[in-house]
Amino acid sequence: xxxxxxxxxxxxxxxxxxxxxxxxxxxxxxxxxxxxxxxxxxxxxxxxxxxxxxxxxxxxxxxxxxxxxxxxxxxxxxxxxxxxxxxxxxxxxxxxxxxxxxxxxxxxxxxxxxxxxxxxxxxxxxxxxxxxxxxxxxxxxxxxxxxxxxxxxxxxxxxxxxxxxxxxxxxxxxxxxxxxxxxxxxxxxxxxxxxxxxxxxxxxxxxxxxxxxxxx
Amino acid sequence: xxxxxxxxxxxxxxxxxxxxxxxxxxxxxxxxxxxxxxxxxxxxxxxxxxxxxxxxxxxxxxxxxxxxxxxxxxxxxxxxxxxxxxxxxxxxxxxxxxxxxxxxxxxxxxxxxxxxxxxxxxxxxxxxxxxxxxxxxxxxxxxxxxxxxxxxxxxxxxxxxxxxxxxxxxxxxxxxxxxxxxxxxxxxxxxxxxxxxxxxxxxxxxxxxxxxxxxxxxxxxxxxxxxxxxx
Numbered sequence: 001x002x003x004x005x006x007x008x009x010x011x012x013x014x015x016x017x018x019x020x021x022x023x024x025x026x027x028x029x030x031x032x033x034x035x036x037x038x039x040x041x042x043x044x045x046x047x048x049x050x051x052x053x054x055x056x057x058x059x060x061x062x063x064x065x066x067x068x069x070x071x072x073x074x075x076x077x078x079x080x081x082x083x084x085x086x087x088x089x090x091x092x093x094x095x096x097x098x099x100x101x102x103x104x105x106x107x108x109x110x111x112x113x114x115x116x117x118x119x120x121x122x123x124x125x126x127x128x129x130x131x132x133x134x135x136x137x138x139x140x141x142x143x144x145x146x147x148x149x150x151x152x153x154x155x156x157x158x159x160x161x162x163x164x165x166x167x168x169x170x171x172x173x174x175x176x177x178x179x180x181x182x183x184x185x186x187x188x189x190x191x192x193x194x195x196x197x198x199x200x201x202x203x204x205x206x207x208x209x210x211x212x213x214x215x216x
Numbered sequence: 217x218x219x220x221x222x223x224x225x226x227x228x229x230x231x232x233x234x235x236x237x238x239x240x241x242x243x244x245x246x247x248x249x250x251x252x253x254x255x256x257x258x259x260x261x262x263x264x265x266x267x268x269x270x271x272x273x274x275x276x277x278x279x280x281x282x283x284x285x286x287x288x289x290x291x292x293x294x295x296x297x298x299x300x301x302x303x304x305x306x307x308x309x310x311x312x313x314x315x316x317x318x319x320x321x322x323x324x325x326x327x328x329x330x331x332x333x334x335x336x337x338x339x340x341x342x343x344x345x346x347x348x349x350x351x352x353x354x355x356x357x358x359x360x361x362x363x364x365x366x367x368x369x370x371x372x373x374x375x376x377x378x379x380x381x382x383x384x385x386x387x388x389x390x391x392x393x394x395x396x397x398x399x400x401x402x403x404x405x406x407x408x409x410x411x412x413x414x415x416x417x418x419x420x421x422x423x424x425x426x427x428x429x430x431x432x433x434x435x436x437x438x439x440x441x442x443x444x445x446x447x
Contacts, residue, residue, distance in 0.1 A: 038367065038368045039318070052310050053318075054313070056317045060313050061309075064306045065306055077294055080293070081281055081289065082281065085286040088283035088284075088285045091321050092321065092325070096321075134267070138268075
């Protein structure tokens, strides 16, 4: 979610001061950060005196505040409704599946020294598979991007979940041509901003010696 | 404008939230009762309405959609409902959006639904074994979620967004009131939550009672299944 917000701001030339919050060190729970975001989660923004948490709420705020090009979060009622439909579905599907795998296969064992819970990983993989089927057959059906013919905040959020598990050699487009084409188009649109935002996750994977995770 | 078709089950928390909104705003709709416990969402026919096979879902002319929060956002725009439901002011809307997105993985999945699933539906309707430990953990999760809800959202306000009711309140109360049917009332020991609940009931009047009729009627069906809970 942090990468999604970062790329959105870069794509739209929204100037910002970057404050690194070290999640591995638990900095999100520090007293200083809790004054920024009571929930103690990243990302968070502070725009003057106004603070916003939750990546999707932040993206919706930025799109309105900075009057970004309409395609990012269209004003048309039905176009917006379809993007909102994805944004809601995202939490319990894309995020739960992809981050479920990453968290339990990488962060748990390699950062928090917790044993792998194979049942939890298996459930996350099942969720991811169902998620990718829905993307392939519904959200991307007849569209180049999620529920739209142009890139939006929905694509940024989804892409960031998948690029994370690519570190485990999980190729979300392997058996799903719509997903494959979508992924390539979003990355192409983002250009250097994509590479910049993902440097850190590539470095992290190398540093943690992350290995391939089976996924069909 | 075509008449809205509303696919719902009054026992479903997000369905009640949308129903409350439709009724409070007198938006005419065709009620399409789709019963979860009879697996009516699993039919091929319903799959044509919603490929994800969840409720609530709406059909509005040629337009179909699912996800309760997205539906509420659509309805506020399409029917130009009073601004307080989902304010157009950027900062007021951001505050509500913060709640809406926190809601999914917190109030919805670590709230009232978790408790009713573990105590009622999984053991008695879906015939899955649920240990006492897992049941008790659901109450712990609910309390933790309520702590965050009070501290980060409700604070000292009458409603989540401030002085006026919004779609955030309808979603939150939908989830939090669910376990009341087994004696787990979220306002117990939490005067701010109780006051907030009363504010909602007052703001919605008879609409609130009507939307909850089926839930409290259902209490009669399940009262002998669940022993008293220490809450």
